[in-house]
Amino acid sequence: MQENAAEENPTNVLESLTQMLESGTVQQARAMLNALHPAEIAHLLESFPAAKRNVIWELVDAENDGEVLLHVNDEVRSGLIDEMDEDELLAAAEGMDMDDLADFLHDLPATLIGEVLRSMDKQNRQRLEAVLSYPEDSAGGLMNTDTITVRADVTLDVVLRYLRLRGEIPDLTDSLIVVNRYDRFLGVLALSELLTNDPNMTVAEVINQDMEPISANMTATDVAKLFENRDLVSAPVVDDNGRLVGRITIDDVVDVIRDEAERSILNMAGLGEEEDMFAPVMASARRRAVWLGLNLLTAFLAAWVIGLFEATIQSLTALAVLMPIVASMGGIAGTQTLTLVIRGIALGQIASSNARSLLIKEIGVGILNGVLWAVVVGLVAVAWFENVAIGVVIAAAMTINLIFAAVSGVGVPMALRQFGIDPALAGGVVLTTVTDVVGFMAFLGLATLYLV
Amino acid sequence: MQENAAEENPTNVLESLTQMLESGTVQQARAMLNALHPAEIAHLLESFPAAKRNVIWELVDAENDGEVLLHVNDEVRSGLIDEMDEDELLAAAEGMDMDDLADFLHDLPATLIGEVLRSMDKQNRQRLEAVLSYPEDSAGGLMNTDTITVRADVTLDVVLRYLRLRGEIPDLTDSLIVVNRYDRFLGVLALSELLTNDPNMTVAEVINQDMEPISANMTATDVAKLFENRDLVSAPVVDDNGRLVGRITIDDVVDVIRDEAERSILNMAGLGEEEDMFAPVMASARRRAVWLGLNLLTAFLAAWVIGLFEATIQSLTALAVLMPIVASMGGIAGTQTLTLVIRGIALGQIASSNARSLLIKEIGVGILNGVLWAVVVGLVAVAWFENVAIGVVIAAAMTINLIFAAVSGVGVPMALRQFGIDPALAGGVVLTTVTDVVGFMAFLGLATLYLV
Numbered sequence: 001m002q003e004n005a006a007e008e009n010p011t012n013v014l015e016s017l018t019q020m021l022e023s024g025t026v027q028q029a030r031a032m033l034n035a036l037h038p039a040e041i042a043h044l045l046e047s048f049p050a051a052k053r054n055v056i057w058e059l060v061d062a063e064n065d066g067e068v069l070l071h072v073n074d075e076v077r078s079g080l081i082d083e084m085d086e087d088e089l090l091a092a093a094e095g096m097d098m099d100d101l102a103d104f105l106h107d108l109p110a111t112l113i114g115e116v117l118r119s120m121d122k123q124n125r126q127r128l129e130a131v132l133s134y135p136e137d138s139a140g141g142l143m144n145t146d147t148i149t150v151r152a153d154v155t156l157d158v159v160l161r162y163l164r165l166r167g168e169i170p171d172l173t174d175s176l177i178v179v180n181r182y183d184r185f186l187g188v189l190a191l192s193e194l195l196t197n198d199p200n201m202t203v204a205e206v207i208n209q210d211m212e213p214i215s216a217n218m219t220a221t222d223v224a225k226l227f228e229n230r231d232l233v234s235a236p237v238v239d240d241n242g243r244l245v246g247r248i249t250i251d252d253v254v255d256v257i258r259d260e261a262e263r264s265i266l267n268m269a270g271l272g273e274e275e276d277m278f279a280p281v282m283a284s285a286r287r288r289a290v291w292l293g294l295n296l297l298t299a300f301l302a303a304w305v306i307g308l309f310e311a312t313i314q315s316l317t318a319l320a321v322l323m324p325i326v327a328s329m330g331g332i333a334g335t336q337t338l339t340l341v342i343r344g345i346a347l348g349q350i351a352s353s354n355a356r357s358l359l360i361k362e363i364g365v366g367i368l369n370g371v372l373w374a375v376v377v378g379l380v381a382v383a384w385f386e387n388v389a390i391g392v393v394i395a396a397a398m399t400i401n402l403i404f405a406a407v408s409g410v411g412v413p414m415a416l417r418q419f420g421i422d423p424a425l426a427g428g429v430v431l432t433t434v435t436d437v438v439g440f441m442a443f444l445g446l447a448t449l450y451l452v
Numbered sequence: 453m454q455e456n457a458a459e460e461n462p463t464n465v466l467e468s469l470t471q472m473l474e475s476g477t478v479q480q481a482r483a484m485l486n487a488l489h490p491a492e493i494a495h496l497l498e499s500f501p502a503a504k505r506n507v508i509w510e511l512v513d514a515e516n517d518g519e520v521l522l523h524v525n526d527e528v529r530s531g532l533i534d535e536m537d538e539d540e541l542l543a544a545a546e547g548m549d550m551d552d553l554a555d556f557l558h559d560l561p562a563t564l565i566g567e568v569l570r571s572m573d574k575q576n577r578q579r580l581e582a583v584l585s586y587p588e589d590s591a592g593g594l595m596n597t598d599t600i601t602v603r604a605d606v607t608l609d610v611v612l613r614y615l616r617l618r619g620e621i622p623d624l625t626d627s628l629i630v631v632n633r634y635d636r637f638l639g640v641l642a643l644s645e646l647l648t649n650d651p652n653m654t655v656a657e658v659i660n661q662d663m664e665p666i667s668a669n670m671t672a673t674d675v676a677k678l679f680e681n682r683d684l685v686s687a688p689v690v691d692d693n694g695r696l697v698g699r700i701t702i703d704d705v706v707d708v709i710r711d712e713a714e715r716s717i718l719n720m721a722g723l724g725e726e727e728d729m730f731a732p733v734m735a736s737a738r739r740r741a742v743w744l745g746l747n748l749l750t751a752f753l754a755a756w757v758i759g760l761f762e763a764t765i766q767s768l769t770a771l772a773v774l775m776p777i778v779a780s781m782g783g784i785a786g787t788q789t790l791t792l793v794i795r796g797i798a799l800g801q802i803a804s805s806n807a808r809s810l811l812i813k814e815i816g817v818g819i820l821n822g823v824l825w826a827v828v829v830g831l832v833a834v835a836w837f838e839n840v841a842i843g844v845v846i847a848a849a850m851t852i853n854l855i856f857a858a859v860s861g862v863g864v865p866m867a868l869r870q871f872g873i874d875p876a877l878a879g880g881v882v883l884t885t886v887t888d889v890v891g892f893m894a895f896l897g898l899a900t901l902y903l904v
């Protein structure tokens with residue numbers, strides 16, 4: 001069973017582990033835990049409140065510590081690091097890939113960073129410093145330094161013998177990197193070419209020069225797009241002078257893709273990317289309060305608009321009953337357009353040349369759905385309040401708000417982008433503010449003009 | 453410039469192409485387009501309304517057609533396929549990987565499917581039928597059949613000579629698959645082992661038997677998790693009898709990850725995964741209408757609750773002004789909890805054993821933020837309406853609603869999962885219904901009891 005734990009439903013693993021801990025069968029828990037892959041152990045650790053998490057952390061074999069630490073989120077990681085002594089931390093840092101080690105160093109106490117650096121040989125220290133010199137979310141920060149380089153003028157046979165002598169090839173190596181004597185990138189030698197060509201041929205004869213190297217300054221997002229579009233397993237990274245500085249591998253790119261997807265979903269709810277599910281109540285409440293406060297401001301704006309029409313509501317309270325419907329439908333319709341546009345922007349599919357077509361299409365959709373649901377809501381309102389005029393007013397307000405929702409759904413994210421604000425982060429708040437204000441204004445305004 | 457088009461901002465490429473088409477420099481547009489990678493051409497095609505899209509599609513070299521079709525979304529693909537004649541479609545299908553071809557067949561007219569099958573040799577037809585026999589979103593549907601298999605008893609030297617004779621290794625091959633004479637999976641031979649070990653050793657001596665094969669019935673989601681957790685480039689797929697049927701490669705897994713991330717974001721807004729940004733207005737409006745209709749039902753429910761308190765509102769219209777604030781803050785706070793819990797469920801991090809701790813923590817956060825913003829809103833209400841009682845009532849209602857929001861944020865997705873409904877799809881609607889109803893009920897109910 002232990003061998004197959006990973007194939008099992010992770011929820012079941014979580015339940016079993018909890019039971020083992022509660023029934024005190026610690027040895028069994030330890031065996032089960034360490035049969036898992038480090039990423040799976042990391043997911044499990046994230047599933048427990050801090051107290052239990054530390055108990056489980058003690059059970060993880062020291063040799064897995066480093067890998068597990070790399071897979072938990074930032075908040076959980078700093079909690080676990082606090083539980084470790086210096087020797088354990090130094091042991092965990094050992095054997096980490098350079099890109100992982102660079103990330104890890106950010107979380108270590110300052111005294112320990114010096115110690116880690118001193119424990120490395122000069123070459124590795126220089127490599128680490130190279131990675132550290134680039135931002136974490138750039139190609140340079142993502143790269144690893146475990147490249148195998150070869151010269152263009154040697155034969156494949158020499159390369160084959162060199163590899164056998166070396167005895168080891170880093171994980172996720174699908175190609176060797178061809179450089180000149182100044183470490184300038186020339187191209188790649190795919191392992192598949194190395195294996196299928198006549199060993200007497202030279203590297204220069206089978207080199208792939210189409211593979212463009214990645215600039216160390218490229219953003220992680222662009223790196224991910226490049227890997228996706230070109231189905232890469234690994235890609236060389238060069239500095240501004242075209243000198244090879246490392247390589248990026250698909251496993252790190254997959255993490256970037258997953259993190260970005262998670263971040264957009266969490267950000268839409270005003271949550272930080274690294275939120276620990278079991279963060280202390282106080283810390284969690286403080287972080288979320290900002291988002292609630294921002295939304296409170298927009299709620300007050302909507303309330304102020306309603307306040308302008310208090311007299312109207314006083315004389316016709318049915319308006320108070322119906323008004324949230326107009327605002328809410330605008331918010332829902334606008335969010336649909338917004339979501340589509342944010343995706344288009346993220347994929348680089350929206351520019352000024354096609355924004356107009358998109359706007360026209362979305363307004364069309366807004367009119368169609370506006371009219372459809374205006375009729376439905378209007379009829380219900382007439383039946384409910386036995387008042388034809390109120391049905392006409394809510395139908396008109398609904399149509400107006402759904403058209404505004406379409407316009408804002410396209411306009412808000414494009415405007416936010418112009419101002420350098422991430423539309424995925426702020427788009428929803430701004431949009432629902434517009435649809436609330438317009439919805440209340442249109443409905444109560446029309447009612448004031450025609451109903452009372 | 454053309455060589456570097458892909459490195460450029462995709463929005464700039466989009467703008468340049470639009471200009472070229474408008475100024476009639478078609479040759480230039482064609483050259484620019486075909487210098488891009490198929491996935492990039494696919495993204496570009498998606499960026500244009502149908503009429504222009506078809507003009508651009510004509511410009512794409514026939515040799516790129518197949519790859520581009522695989523990268524556009526379903527809706528755009530069927531539009532492009534409608535524009536192609538039989539010969540073009542047959543040409544596009546040629547040379548596709550089996551998994552891609554299986555997907556592609558779903559979109560072809562029935563007459564053509566027969567033709568494609570007839571054009572294949574027996575072996576390939578059997579392979580295709582094997583892929584087609586599994587659901588599209590299972591390991592079997594994702595797999596490719598281009599495996600290179602070797603026997604355990606041969607020496608590495610034999611394998612090396614075999615590969616040279618073969619002359620070609622499929623893309624994304626990081627290991628050969630070791631099978632017995634009945635095609636039963638035994639393990640994998642990593643290319644890195646093949647390259648670093650003594651050629652006189654046998655495959656059996658360097659085989660990796662730790663690599664568990666993937667069952668063809670595993671879901672695509674689980675396949676993606678496995679690849680992520682274990683940093684795989686490719687993995688063998690076996691049928692129920694342990695016989696090798698194919699392999700899955702990381703490029704397809706990356707597509708699964710990206711599609712799932714997109715789907716959750718689009719689904720949260722009630723949009724289908726494959727929505728074409730420039731779908732016809734009518735089709736787009738029809739699809740979105742369902743979601744709007746569903747939300748209208750919940751809006752009517754909230755309106756009905758308000759309707760219960762019409763008399764109270766009549767005597768104190770300030771309540772109508774303030775009531776959306778209570779509902780809206782509950783929705784925002786609840787969505788934060790909901791988002792966290794949905795992520796936890798997706799990662800398998802929430803089970804009955806830790807749900808209680810999570811609930812307690814979220815209620816704690818709800819109380820803290822409830823009290824904080826209750827005080828703020830209460831004070832503003834007192835100042836605005838010069839009525840202390842109304843401030844107390846809104847503060848109490850706010851606290852109540854934020855606690856309910858926390859409970860629903862944990863409870864709603866867990867209950868939906870019990871009923872087999874995807875929490876990411878329906879969670880938001882159900883949650884905001886609860887927070888609207890509870891918000892209006894608490895605020896107007898307390899007001900009825902204590903204010904009028």
